[in-house]
Structures are given as C-alpha cells and as structure tokens.
Amino acid sequence: MFQVLDENGEVVNKEYEPDLSDDNLKELMRRMVYTRVLDQRSIALNRQGRLGFYAPTAGQEASQLGSHYALEQEDFLLPAYRDVPQLIWHGLPLYQAFLFSRGHFHGNQFPEDVHGLSPQIIIGAQYTQTAGVALGLKKRGKKAVAVTYTGDGGTSQGDFYEGVNFAGAYNAPALFFVQNNQFAISVPVEKQTNAKTLAQKAVAAGVEGYQVDGMDVLAVYAVTKKARESAINGEGPALIETLTYRYGPHTMAGDDPTRYRTDDLDNEWEKRDPLIRFRKYLEAKNLWSEEDENKVIEEAKEEIKAAIKKADNHPKQKVTDLIDIMHEELPVNLQEQMEEYREKESK
Amino acid sequence: MAQKTMIQAITDAMQHELKNDDNVLVFGEDVGQNGGVFRATEGLQDEFGEERVFDTPLAESGIGGLALGLALQGFRPVPEIQFIGFIYEAMDALNGQIARMRYRSGDTKSAPITVRTPFGGGVHTPELHADSLEGMIAQQPGFRVVVPSTPYDAKGLLISSIRNNDPVFFMEHMKLYRSFRDEVPDEAYTVELDKADIKREGKDVTLIGYGAMVHTALKAADELEQENIDAEVIDLRTLSPIDTETIVESVKKTNRVVVIQEAQRQAGIAANVVSEIQERAILHLEAPIMRVTAPDTVYPFSQAEEVWLPNHKDVINKVNEVINF
Numbered sequence: 165m166f167q168v169l170d171e172n173g174e175v176v177n178k179e180y181e182p183d184l185s186d187d188n189l190k191e192l193m194r195r196m197v198y199t200r201v202l203d204q205r206s207i208a209l210n211r212q213g214r215l216g217f218y219a220p221t222a223g224q225e226a227s228q229l230g231s232h233y234a235l236e237q238e239d240f241l242l243p244a245y246r247d248v249p250q251l252i253w254h255g256l257p258l259y260q261a262f263l264f265s266r267g268h269f270h271g272n273q274f275p276e277d278v279h280g281l282s283p284q285i286i287i288g289a290q291y292t293q294t295a296g297v298a299l300g301l302k303k304r305g306k307k308a309v310a311v312t313y314t315g316d317g318g319t320s321q322g323d324f325y326e327g328v329n330f331a332g333a334y335n336a337p338a339l340f341f342v343q344n345n346q347f348a349i350s351v352p353v354e355k356q357t358n359a360k361t362l363a364q365k366a367v368a369a370g371v372e373g374y375q376v377d378g379m380d381v382l383a384v385y386a387v388t389k390k391a392r393e394s395a396i397n398g399e400g401p402a403l404i405e406t407l408t409y410r411y412g413p414h415t416m417a418g419d420d421p422t423r424y425r426t427d428d429l430d431n432e433w434e435k436r437d438p439l440i441r442f443r444k445y446l447e448a449k450n451l452w453s454e455e456d457e458n459k460v461i462e463e464a465k466e467e468i469k470a471a472i473k474k475a476d477n478h479p480k481q482k483v484t485d486l487i488d489i490m491h492e493e494l495p496v497n498l499q500e501q502m503e504e505y506r507e508k509e510s511k
Numbered sequence: 512m513a514q515k516t517m518i519q520a521i522t523d524a525m526q527h528e529l530k531n532d533d534n535v536l537v538f539g540e541d542v543g544q545n546g547g548v549f550r551a552t553e554g555l556q557d558e559f560g561e562e563r564v565f566d567t568p569l570a571e572s573g574i575g576g577l578a579l580g581l582a583l584q585g586f587r588p589v590p591e592i593q594f595i596g597f598i599y600e601a602m603d604a605l606n607g608q609i610a611r612m613r614y615r616s617g618d619t620k621s622a623p624i625t626v627r628t629p630f631g632g633g634v635h636t637p638e639l640h641a642d643s644l645e646g647m648i649a650q651q652p653g654f655r656v657v658v659p660s661t662p663y664d665a666k667g668l669l670i671s672s673i674r675n676n677d678p679v680f681f682m683e684h685m686k687l688y689r690s691f692r693d694e695v696p697d698e699a700y701t702v703e704l705d706k707a708d709i710k711r712e713g714k715d716v717t718l719i720g721y722g723a724m725v726h727t728a729l730k731a732a733d734e735l736e737q738e739n740i741d742a743e744v745i746d747l748r749t750l751s752p753i754d755t756e757t758i759v760e761s762v763k764k765t766n767r768v769v770v771i772q773e774a775q776r777q778a779g780i781a782a783n784v785v786s787e788i789q790e791r792a793i794l795h796l797e798a799p800i801m802r803v804t805a806p807d808t809v810y811p812f813s814q815a816e817e818v819w820l821p822n823h824k825d826v827i828n829k830v831n832e833v834i835n836f
Contacts, residue, residue, distance in 0.1 A: 240583070273617035281583070282615060289608055292573045296580015303562065304584060323603070326573035333568050489618040490653060492676045495705055495752040 165375050165407060168382040171436050173444025182386045186451055192233055192381060193446055194460050196225040196439050199249045201464035202258075203412075206265075209472065210416040216266040219246040220412030223379075226438030227343045227406040228313075229253065230384030234392055235311060240297045241280030242290040242312040246343075246410075250313070254278055258471035259478070268481045269489065279308075287318045291327025291340060298336035298401065307396045309337040317348025319362050325369065328403055332371040337395035339388065342405045343378060346433075349414040350424035366403035378406030379436040382445075409433035482509055515695040518688040520662035521551050521627075524669035525589060527699040529559045535673060536581060537564045539574060539591030539627075548593055549629060549688055571597050575604020575626075579612065582622045589673055595630035595682070596639025598648075609678045610653030624679070625672040631684035631723055631773060632820050635813040641685065642810045643722075643774035648680045649751035649783075655679045655704060656750040660725035662693035664748060667702030675704060684722040707754040709761070713743035716830050717761040719784055720771040721747040724821065728771055731826035740834060750780045755787045762788055766797040767833045771826055776804040798836035801829045 170176045184192070203222045209215040221228065224246070232250040235241075241254055248261050255278040264271025264282055272282040284290040290312045297310035318324055319342055331338040342362045346353055359365060366373025372394070376387045384406055391402035411430070413419045421430075446452035483505045487498050494502060515523070528535045537552055537559075543566040546553035556564040567574050571592055578588035592598050598605070605626065612622035632641040649656045657672055657679055659665035665683070672679035710725055711732050718728040725746045732742035743761050747753060762768055768788060770781040785800045803821045811819040 269614075269617040272615055273619045281620075286603055286607055289576065289603055292576020292604060293580040293583070293608065294576075295573065296577040297583050298580070299577065300581045300584025300586055303581075303586070310580070322570075323572050323576065326568075326570040327576060329568055329570070330573045330577055486614070489614050491613065492621065495655075496755070497752040 165377055166383050166387055167377040167380050168386060169380045169441055169445055171441060173441045173448065175445075180383070180386050182382055182389065184385075186449070189446060190451055190456070192229065192385070193442055193452055195229045195233070195253055196381065196442065197457055197460040198464045199225050199229060200439060201461050202249070202468060205465070205468045207412065207416065214472065215262060217245070218265055218416045219414065220410060220416070221246060221249055223409045223411040223433065223437070224343055224345060225249070226381035226384050226442070227341070227378040227408045230381035231311070231341055231388040231404070231406070234385050234388035236308065237277065238279060238306065238308040240301065240308065240310045242294045242297065242310065243280065243283045244287065244290060244313050244315065244318070245283045245285055246315070247283060247313045251278070251280060251283070254280055258467060259474035262471055262475040263478060266475065268478065269486065270478060270481070287314060288321030288323035290314065291321075291323045292330065294338050294340065295327045295330035295334070295336060298331050298338035299334045302334070302336050309339050309392050309395045311339045311341065313341040313343060315348060316342060316344040316346065316353045316356055316362060317351065318342065319365055320356055325365070328366065328371060328401065329369040331401040332369045335398065335400045338401035339391055339395060340401065340403045342403065343408055344405050345408050345410045347410075347414070347424060349419055352424070361405060363403060363405035371400055372402040373405070374402065375405045375407065378408030379438045379441065381438055381442050484509060512694045512696055514692040515662050516689045516692055517659070517662040517665045517683065518549055518551055520666035520693070520695045521669055521683060522553055522555070523695065524666045524673070525552065525555060526558070528589075528670060528673045529555060529563055531699065532587060534585060535563070535587045535589060537589045537591070538567050538577070540567060540569055540593045542566060542591050547591060549685070551591070551627070571600035572604050575601040575609060578624045578626070579604065579609050579622055582612070582624050583620060587623045587673060589625045589627060592626060592628040594636070594640040595628050595644050596642055598628060598644060605648065605680070606651040606654070610651045613677065614653060621676050622678045623676045625669070625681050626678070627681045627683065629685045629688070630682045631686055632810065632816055633686045633723070635816065636685070638810070638812070643772070643779060645682055645750050646774055646779040649780060653678065654751060656682065657704060657748065658682045658684070658722045658750060659748065660684070660687065660710070660722055660746050662695050664702050664708070666695055667700050668704065668748060670699055671701040671704050674701070679704070682722070686723050702748070705749045705752055705754060707757040708746045708748055709743060709757070710746045711742065711744040713741040713765065715741045715765055716767040716769065716833060717743045717745060717758070717765045718769050718771060718826065718830070719745045719747065719758065721750060721780070722773065724771045724773055727821060727823050728826055731823040731830065734823065734827055735830060740830060742830065747780070747784075753780070753784060753787060755791060758784065758788060759792045762792045763795050766795055768796070768800045769803060769826060769829045769833060770800065771803040771821060773805060773820060775807045776802065777807045779804065798833040801833050803829050
C-alpha cells in the first residue's frame with residue numbers, strides 16, 4: 165500500500181511527497197473540510213426532506229478530492245453515485261448538484277466547460293464508457309484523461325473488467341478508481357472477492373495497478389498525478405485502488421450500518437481520518453489553524469444555504485420538459501403525447 | 512444503376528458515411544481485416560484505416576460502453592453486434608445507457624450511435640443467433656428501431672440512421688442479406704426514418720409486416736390475387752416509433768388488417784400495431800385485426816425452423832379469416 169503520510173500526519177515516504185505549493189496544500193485542505201461540511205449538511209437536509217437521493221461521503225475525502233486535485237479541467241469525469249464532490253470541484257454548481265439529488269433534470273445539464281457525466285447509478289457501466297471516452301480523447305489528440313470511480317463492489321461487475329480490458333487493449337488514457345470503502349452496502353470486501361487486493365485485478369488486463377492509502381490525501385494525489393502523466397504520454401491506463409472507509413450508511417434511503425459494522429471497526433478507521441491526518445501535517449508546517457478551519461466551515465455553510473435557496477427557486481420540472489428532451493426532434497408518438505401533457509399541465 | 516444485394520447496400524452506406532464524415536467510426540468483433548462475419552464491413556478497413564474501422568475485444572457490453580464514450584467525444588459510432596442473441600450482454604449499455612443519454616443529460620449530450628446487428632431465422636444458425644428481439648429494444652424510449660426489407664431501403668435507411676443525432680438500433684435480417692438483388696444507386700441517398708412504406712397497393716385487406724415478413728406478405732398477396740383478393744402490403748421499416756398515419760390511411764381504404772411478425776406472439780411489435788389501429792380506426796374495421804406470428808416458444812432448434820416460422824400460407828389463411836368474418 166502506497167502511503168506518504170502516516171496516521172499522525174508524519175511523512176513516511178519523503179521521496180513521494182508531492183511537489184505542491186503552500187497554497188495548493190491549503191486548498192486541498194479547504195476542499196476536504198468544505199466537502200465534510202457539505203456531507204453533514206446534505207445528510208441533515210435529506211432528513212428534513214429537503215434533498216432527494218444522497219450517498220454520504222464522509223471518510224472518503226482523501227480518495228475523492230486527492231484524486232480529483234491531480235486532474236485538469238479538460239479531463240473527463242465519469243463518476244458513480246457517491247462521487248458528487250469531484251463533480252462539484254470540477255465546476256458543477258452546487259445548486260445543480262442539489263437539483264440532481266432532488267431528481268430535477270437541470271441537475272444533469274452541466275455547464276459546457278464541466279467535462280463529465282452525471283453520477284452513474286448502474287454500478288460498473290461507467291467503466292466501459294470510460295474506455296470509450298479515453299479512446300475518443302486519444303483519437304482527438306487531446307492531452308487529457310477519462311476518469312471513473314466505483315467502489316469495491318463494482319469490481320465484481322463484468323463491466324469493470326470489460327472497461328479496463330478495452331482501455332488496455334487500446335492503450336487509451338483512462339484512470340479507473342476503485343474506492344475500496346470496505347463494504348458494498350453491507351457485504352464486506354472479504355466476501356466480495358478472494359482476490360488479495362482489488363488493484364491486482366489490473367494484472368489480468370495488463371495495465372498498471374496501484375493500491376494506495378485512501379485516507380492519505382497526499383498519497384492519492386501523488387499516485388493520480390503519476391498515473392495521469394503516464395496515461396497522457398501514451399503509456400496506458402491505470403487501475404487505482406484506494407483503501408478508504410465511509411462513515412455513514414451506503415445511502416440515506418435506509419441501510420443501517422450497525423447491522424453490518426462494529427463500533428470497533430468504525431473507531432479504528434476514524435483514527436485514520438483524512439482530515440485529521442492532513443491537518444496535523446499542515447499544522448506542523450504552520451499552514452493551517454483553527455481559525456482557517458472555522459473560516460472554511462462558515463464559508464461552506466453560507467454557500468450551501470445560498471445554493472439550496474437557488475435550487476428551491478429553480479422552475480419546477482414538467483412532464484412536457486421531459487418529453488422535449490427525449491430526442492433531438494420529437495417523433496410523432498411524442499408529438500401526440502406532448503399535446504396531451506400540455507393540456508394536462510395547463511389545468 | 513447497379514443491382515446489389517442487401518449486404519452490398521449496407522457496406523455501401525457505411526462507406527459513404529465514413530467518407531462523408533470523419534467522425535463516423537465502424538467497430539465490433541471481426542469487422543476489421545475479416546470484414547465482418549457476413550462481410551458487411553468488407554474492404555472498409557483497407558480504405559479507411561484502423562483508426563476508423565477497427566476490431567474490438569470480444570465483449571458486447573464493452574462495445575456498447577465504448578460507443579457511448581466515443582459519442583461523448585463527438586464521434587458517430589457504428590458498432591456491430593455480431594449476432595442478435597449476443598445483445599443480452601449489452602442490454603445495460605444499450606437500453607440503460609445509450610438510449611437515455613440525451614434525456615439523462617437534459618438535452619446537453621447526445622448519442623448519435625447506430626448499432627447494427629443481424630437477426631432473423633430460416634438460415635439454420637446455432638442457438639441465440641436468429642431471434643427477433645426488436646420488441647425488447649422498441650420498448651425502450653429513446654431508441655429508434657429500424658428494419659429494412661430491401662437493399663434500396665437498407666442503404667437509404669442506414670445512411671439516415673448514421674446521420675441521425677439520436678441512437679438507432681438497426682436490424683438486418685440474415686435471410687435477406689443475399690437472397691435477392693435490387694436497383695441501388697451508387698451515390699449516397701437517404702430514406703426517411705419513422706415512415707412506413709406501401710410495398711404493394713391494394714384495396715381489400717392491409718398486410719403489415721417488416722423485415723423478411725414483408726416478402727412473405729408479398730408472396731401471399733400474389734397468391735391472394737388469384738382468389739381475387741387485392742392485398743395492400745405495408746412495410747413498417749421503423750418499428751419505434753410506428754408510423755400510425757400510413758397505417759390508418761390504409762385501414763380506412765381496406766377495412767381489414769393482418770399484422771405479420773417473425774417474433775413470437777407475445778414478444779413483438781404486432782401487438783402494439785394492433786392497439787394503435789383499434790384506438791385510431793376502430794370504426795373503419797369490418798373484422799377483428801388478426802396476427803400471424805411465431806408461437807410463444809424459445810426460438811426453435813434449427814430442424815424445426817421451417818414450420819415454426821410464419822409463412823405465406825399462414826398469411827393467406829388469416830386473410831381468409833378476416834375476409835370471411
């Protein structure tokens with residue numbers, strides 16, 4: 165397992181410590197703190213009935229944001245349902261992320277410079293699509309990568325292997341992230357596979373595989389940066405397993421983690437918390453203080469409040485809107501149905 | 512004008528579009544050097560290179576996902592699924608992903624993909640090669656389903672499909688690939704999607720079919736003529752959406768309808784056609800709308816194919832039932 169910082173924020177692999185400026189390091193911390201606040205607020209909003217579908221992210225910040233921080237704007241993201249933070253930091257306005265959660269199609273209408281797809285619901289489907297986007301980037305001669313995420317359970321899907329194998333066969337610039345958060349809903353990774361690591365699944369496809377400490381933001385950043393460079397230099401795709409943990413349930417729709425996890429296990433992972441570890445590292449460098457942290461928390465709360473308000477005020481979605489977005493030009497059956505629903509909605 | 516088989520017409524269409532638009536990509540299992548197991552892509556890799564016409568690893572879901580990913584980079588993928596029965600492997604990529612791309616993205620992204628696949632029986636293939644699975648795809652909003660019955664239509668419909676900015680599921684009946692030739696212009700031309708075609712005009716009964724069943728219907732119509740029954744034959748050409756206007760116009764004229772499909776009775780498009788007619792033209796009907804279909808078994812092992820598949824005698828019997836109702 166690749167690691168830069170240990171649980172106390174001490175550098176354990178000096179040679180891999182990424183070359184990030186003080187501002188970059190602080191920005192990375194800011195994003196993690198912000199995202200933790202966003203997660204807490206999202207859970208609260210969900211409980212109040214003010215948000216829709218939501219998959220908690222706390223615990224996975226280093227995996228999600230460390231990997232994303234190594235990407236560039238032109239890189240194409242194909243996230244899974246838990247990977248909304250990467251989209252937000254890729255430029256998806258927060259109010260649109262909330263609209264996605266609420267099931268409004270405007271949440272999926274990404275601004276033109278936000279290269280990516282809305283979160284995938286079918287586990288693994290994004291893997292084969294990533295091979296396609298990556299091959300397309302290669303054909304276009306772009307110096308960019310296609311990046312996708314799934315969890316440990318996703319590696320059991322056939323599409324996982326097909327996607328990695330296709331990208332390997334075409335030497336396409338793709339990065340496949342497996343956020344091994346230890347449980348696929350309730351099934352522990354030991355019951356998911358007899359494979360010793362998930363990263364080793366790269367071997368079968370003949371691509372690079374990395375296993376990295378997913379609670380160590382610098383390690384995830386460093387590995388992603390390296391894999392991205394290799395991919396755009398024509399050295400092929402990579403499969404990156406990040407060892408991480410989700411503190412919350414699988415989604416807010418009802419699973420109860422106490423049925424399948426113990427307090428001891430939760431506590432053990434919380435000791436490795438990515439925020440605490442990185443905070444210690446920054447504090448030792450005099451780059452972070454309680455004041456800095458509180459500032460980010462306040463800023464996040466304000467922005468979330470404003471974004472929810474903006475989402476509340478967004479025009480309601482109509483069935484005629486949805487009919488309209490089915491095809492470029494409405495076929496005759498939908499033309500008829502459009503008339504019917506215009507009539508229904510006018511009442 | 513040259514006389515061409517359907518397979519030649521299909522190759523022609525892809526060749527025109529590869530030439531016409533650099534974004535068109537043709538790929539699938541064995542489509543490169545081998546030119547496809549039916550030779551649909553014969554010579555295309557030599558002419559356009561491996562960047563444009565290429566083999567894929569053997570995995571249909573991968574082919575579907577690859578097509579969607581390439582479409583997201585502005586390409587116009589024309590993937591081939593080698594045989595229709597392999598489509599189950601790609602169902603999420605097709606119905607769960609490709610068909611929904613425009614909708615899911617709120618009309619900000621499109622999937623201009625034409626999935627080509629051979630289907631259809633009567634050619635003694637192994638299991639899972641010949642099934643008529645159009646009903647399954649046609650139930651998915653977002654996909655157009657196109658089935659040509661002649662070489663002329665095949666070329667024009669395929670060009671229209673490739674140029675369309677929404678996904679098309681393009682099904683080629685294996686029995687029609689080389690069974691006859693048709694006048695096919697050398698130049699590129701289009702046949703409009705979503706439009707049925709009247710392949711034979713008549714006034715006594717309307718026969719509605721698609722794919723190989725159009726020829727079964729035409730054969731039946733020829734024999735019915737001996738009995739002084741003048742049958743009109745409609746080729747649906749696009750199965751989703753259905754061109755109800757052409758159908759209803761015909762029903763108003765003939766007042767009697769038989770719908771013919773190679774698919775099992777419970778499986779296909781015919782039931783939908785029947786529903787549309789009864790909703791739109793019931794007062795023009797002089798008899799119940801009848802169907803000629805295969806029975807509700809799994810596609811038969813090949814020795815029983817000839818009896819299992821609907822034939823022109825089945826159509827004639829059904830026409831007599833509606834005429835004498």
